[in-house]
Amino acid sequence: MFSRSLLLLLLGLSCLQSFTMAQNANGAGLCCFEFHKNPFPAANVVSYEETRSDCTLPGVILTTKRGFRICADPEVDWVQQVIKSKTTA
Numbered sequence: 306m307f308s309r310s311l312l313l314l315l316l317g318l319s320c321l322q323s324f325t326m327a328q329n330a331n332g333a334g335l336c337c338f339e340f341h342k343n344p345f346p347a348a349n350v351v352s353y354e355e356t357r358s359d360c361t362l363p364g365v366i367l368t369t370k371r372g373f374r375i376c377a378d379p380e381v382d383w384v385q386q387v388i389k390s391k392t393t394a
Contacts, residue, residue: 335374
């Protein structure tokens with residue numbers, strides 16, 4: 306009985322998350338609350354997007370070749386190099 310209740314709760318939360326993300330479909334729908342600290346190779350990044358202007362921390366979301374999304378601090382040198390390499394490519 307406990308597992309059935311847990312399953313229903315998780316299903317409800319996933320539906321709520323999908324609805325929330327759909328509301329932000331016109332732009333970057335995510336905010337960053339922590340940043341990836343170690344440099345990440347620009348060759349593994351396929352795209353980037355800035356977080357929304359109403360986010361607490363300004364950030365950049367890097368999307369990797371494998372589809373992972375990494376939050377990074379736009380003020381850090383290695384992040385600026387990744388952005389520069391993607392805008393000139």
